[in-house]
Amino acid sequence: MLELFRHVFDSNFMPHGHCYFWEKEILIPIVIGDGLTFISYMLIPVVLWRYVKARNDLKFSFVFKAFAAFIFFCGIGHLVDIVNIWEPYYRVSAITKMCTGLVSLGTIVLLFKFFPKALKIGLPGQVEQINKELKRQNHELEELNDFYNDTMKTVRLGYWHLDLRNNELFWSPVVYEIHEMEPGTPVSVESAISYYHPDHIHLITGVVQEAIESGKPFDLDLKLITAKKNVIWVRAIGKTVYEKGKAIRLKGLFQDINESKLREQRLLESESALNEAETIAKVGSWRWYVDKDEHYWSDERFRILGYHPNEIEPSLKASFQLIHSDDRESVQQMVEQAIAERAPYEIRYRIKTKDGQHKVLIDKGVPSEDKYSDETLYLGVVRDITEEHTRERELQESLQALERSNRELQDFAYVASHDLQEPLRVITSYLQLLEIGHAEKLDDEARHFIQSIIKASARMKNLINDLLTISKLDTSPKEIEPVDLNEVLKIVCDNLEFSINESDAQIVYDNLPTVEGDRSRLEQLFQNLMSNAIKFRRHDVQPRVEITATEKGQKFRIAVSDNGIGIESKYTERIFTIFQRLHSRDEYDGTGIGLAICKKIVESHGSTFTVESEVGKGTSFIFDLKPVNK
Amino acid sequence: MKELHILLVEDSPEDVMLTKLAFDRSKVPTSITVAVNGEECLAYLRQQGEYAKSPLPDLILLDLNMPKVNGKQVLEAVKYDDKLKHIPIIVLTTSLAERDIEDSYKRHANSYLAKPMDFNEFIALVEHIEQFWFDMVKLPKND
Numbered sequence: 001m002l003e004l005f006r007h008v009f010d011s012n013f014m015p016h017g018h019c020y021f022w023e024k025e026i027l028i029p030i031v032i033g034d035g036l037t038f039i040s041y042m043l044i045p046v047v048l049w050r051y052v053k054a055r056n057d058l059k060f061s062f063v064f065k066a067f068a069a070f071i072f073f074c075g076i077g078h079l080v081d082i083v084n085i086w087e088p089y090y091r092v093s094a095i096t097k098m099c100t101g102l103v104s105l106g107t108i109v110l111l112f113k114f115f116p117k118a119l120k121i122g123l124p125g126q127v128e129q130i131n132k133e134l135k136r137q138n139h140e141l142e143e144l145n146d147f148y149n150d151t152m153k154t155v156r157l158g159y160w161h162l163d164l165r166n167n168e169l170f171w172s173p174v175v176y177e178i179h180e181m182e183p184g185t186p187v188s189v190e191s192a193i194s195y196y197h198p199d200h201i202h203l204i205t206g207v208v209q210e211a212i213e214s215g216k217p218f219d220l221d222l223k224l225i226t227a228k229k230n231v232i233w234v235r236a237i238g239k240t241v242y243e244k245g246k247a248i249r250l251k252g253l254f255q256d257i258n259e260s261k262l263r264e265q266r267l268l269e270s271e272s273a274l275n276e277a278e279t280i281a282k283v284g285s286w287r288w289y290v291d292k293d294e295h296y297w298s299d300e301r302f303r304i305l306g307y308h309p310n311e312i313e314p315s316l317k318a319s320f321q322l323i324h325s326d327d328r329e330s331v332q333q334m335v336e337q338a339i340a341e342r343a344p345y346e347i348r349y350r351i352k353t354k355d356g357q358h359k360v361l362i363d364k365g366v367p368s369e370d371k372y373s374d375e376t377l378y379l380g381v382v383r384d385i386t387e388e389h390t391r392e393r394e395l396q397e398s399l400q401a402l403e404r405s406n407r408e409l410q411d412f413a414y415v416a417s418h419d420l421q422e423p424l425r426v427i428t429s430y431l432q433l434l435e436i437g438h439a440e441k442l443d444d445e446a447r448h449f450i451q452s453i454i455k456a457s458a459r460m461k462n463l464i465n466d467l468l469t470i471s472k473l474d475t476s477p478k479e480i481e482p483v484d485l486n487e488v489l490k491i492v493c494d495n496l497e498f499s500i501n502e503s504d505a506q507i508v509y510d511n512l513p514t515v516e517g518d519r520s521r522l523e524q525l526f527q528n529l530m531s532n533a534i535k536f537r538r539h540d541v542q543p544r545v546e547i548t549a550t551e552k553g554q555k556f557r558i559a560v561s562d563n564g565i566g567i568e569s570k571y572t573e574r575i576f577t578i579f580q581r582l583h584s585r586d587e588y589d590g591t592g593i594g595l596a597i598c599k600k601i602v603e604s605h606g607s608t609f610t611v612e613s614e615v616g617k618g619t620s621f622i623f624d625l626k627p628v629n630k
Numbered sequence: 631m632k633e634l635h636i637l638l639v640e641d642s643p644e645d646v647m648l649t650k651l652a653f654d655r656s657k658v659p660t661s662i663t664v665a666v667n668g669e670e671c672l673a674y675l676r677q678q679g680e681y682a683k684s685p686l687p688d689l690i691l692l693d694l695n696m697p698k699v700n701g702k703q704v705l706e707a708v709k710y711d712d713k714l715k716h717i718p719i720i721v722l723t724t725s726l727a728e729r730d731i732e733d734s735y736k737r738h739a740n741s742y743l744a745k746p747m748d749f750n751e752f753i754a755l756v757e758h759i760e761q762f763w764f765d766m767v768k769l770p771k772n773d
Contacts, residue, residue, distance in 0.1 A: 419695070421724045425747050426644045432749035433651065461747055 013088035034078040041075025066107040073100040156256035178256045180226040197223035215240040233261035282384040290376040304384050306353030324350035342367045360389040413471035428457045466593035473600045478518040482628040485512035492527045505534050505543035512549050515625040525601040528594045533562035561620040567613040633659045637687035639671040641696045652756040668699025694723040705737035
């Protein structure tokens with residue numbers, strides 16, 4: 001074999017042309033045919049090569065390459081055939097043929113291996129089919145894409161990515177829309193961040209930095225100021241994309257969540273307002289789905305029981321357990337009965353809270369219908385009425401104490417009327433006996449003393465009687481009836497007949513109304529006022545007492561006026577006070593209780609009692625009485 | 631004229647004396663037995679113990695305000711006792727309380743009189759009592 005290569009270009013043979021006897025009609029077609037074949041065989045591999053290069057998607061390019069090599073060697077064989085006509089390089093021819101054979105063998109081996117795969121390559125019809133299918137799929141994809149885009153627009157959800165190698169930021173159209181910017185406007189990372197609200201810039205910067213450095217994904221609700229200066233809430237989501245362990249990209253979503261955020265905030269606000277209101281009012285609320293036995297309690301409901309919100313599982317058992325053992329059974333019964341009848345209930349009971357505090361609660365429940373099912377639902381409120389309860393009890397106690405003291409006062413008044421008068425009567429009587437039976441043994445001075453004691457005793461008796469009257473006003477009930485004031489005055493004038501005649505007083509009244517009141521008290525009132533008017537008369541004029549009634553709104557304004565001595569204005573308040581007297585006993589007799597009695601009577605008829613007076617001219621006492629209800 | 635027997639139920643000795651003085655001045659002859667409280671009064675009327683032989687009075691003058699058994703209790707006891715309820719009882723007291731007046735009549739007091747403050751008036755009252763109860767009124771016979 002080595003021999004072959006050592007003498008490759010030895011040409012000591014007979015050239016091939018001799019075989020054709022140098023006959024031109026044979027030589028020329030052979031040379032032309034081999035030449036054309038050679039040129040063509042040289043061009044085919046070039047074309048194939050370029051085809052393979054251009055179509056880098058070709059799956060079986062090695063087949064083309066092997067075929068190109070085979071054609072190339074065939075072409076070389078034809079060239080050597082031409083040369084061999086004149087120069088017999090038969091060794092070259094041998095090598096060429098050997099090479100062509102080897103390449104042919106390789107090619108056919110490859111072709112055999114390729115054959116089953118080649119069979120799978122579709123026929124032109126199949127390809128068309130596939131093409132159609134692909135177009136259809138493409139169309140579907142486009143539709144899906146449109147749908148996807150519409151959806152993204154509707155839910156205002158966009159996506160973005162940031163190439164960390166060149167810092168290029170991409171926004172989907174919705175992201176632009178959310179920013180209220182023209183889609184496609186170039187944005188840098190810095191300007192993108194600058195759209196966030198000043199309060200939130202540090203947040204977004206922080207999470208982006210962290211995502212780049214440590215690959216931590218983020219998901220934040222942030223405030224954004226749009227290009228048109230609207231402040232809105234957005235949700236920014238992002239994560240890091242790695243390639244060969246290196247962070248190359250950040251990608252994520254971006255959503256306008258303004259409406260839901262505002263709704264959520266409003267809901268939170270109203271919820272917290274409700275919670276606050278419940279806390280202030282010490283009212284907790286609850287819902288009870290009776291059939292499922294599910295309970296929902298407001299925060300305050302927990303707090304009233306001494307628990308932190310959600311510290312215990314709300315249940316009927318939990319509620320009952322805290323109820324005072326004396327109340328528990330009856331409460332349970334009442335609730336059960338109400339539920340059975342689907343009736344509302346209102347129960348008051350005592351509890352001992354988690355921390356041992358005693359409280360009084362009022363628990364109201366009303367049946368309602370669950371909107372979403374036909375189940376029985378009870379809605380209710382629990383109020384902590386411990387303070388009211390305590391106050392109520394204290395009030396009750398003080399009321400009882402007041403009633404007791406009132407009774408005691410009544411008893412006192414009774415005792416005073418009897419026991420205080422008894423000795424007085426004895427004193428007076430024995431003094432009279434002394435005066436009558438032993439007059440001759442007494443001198444003038446002694447008789448004078450006796451008279452003084454008798455007078456003082458009489459005053460004492462008046463005082464006791466007046467005190468009794470005033471205490472009766474406080475303790476005995478009024479008897480309200482229609483009272484004709486004309487009749488009252490007639491009786492009073494009869495009672496005062498003596499002093500009226502004695503003082504020659506003129507009593508003036510005409511056509512007085514019928515009012516609503518306690519007859520005997522009104523008699524007492526007018527009697528006191530009129531006897532006062534006569535008592536405090538001026539001695540230089542004929543006493544005159546006038547009683548008038550004028551309609552004033554829903555009432556009658558009554559005035560009892562005289563032309564007496566009058567009262568100095570600085571004393572007008574004092575005269576109504578018990579035991580307050582403006583005159584010495586020598587001038588005018590009296591206990592100092594009369595006007596206090598009048599004031600009490602007037603006030604017990606629902607009116608104020610006023611006085612108008614001018615010294616030396618006269619006095620008017622003024623009060624209102626109600627007309628009879630028709 | 632037959633002497634009239636009065637049972638005076640009165641705890642105050644001063645009042646006993648005043649009453650006796652007032653009756654002394656009157657024209658009708660009276661004998662007055664004094665019981666100083668309700669208990670003694672009832673013992674007398676029921677002729678218990680030392681009073682076994684004592685005669686029943688023609689009239690009882692009764693004070694209300696007394697220790698132990700008070701006037702109202704005496705009224706109740708006498709007026710519900712078949713043997714005693716015929717005896718007229720005049721309540722003679724200082725009290726003008728409506729409660730006392732009402733309570734007394736409810737317990738069948740025959741009349742209710744307030745003791746006057748003035749002794750002269752008291753004498754007049756006693757005269758009226760005598761006139762009415764001993765002159766005008768026909769009383770049952772006590773045996």
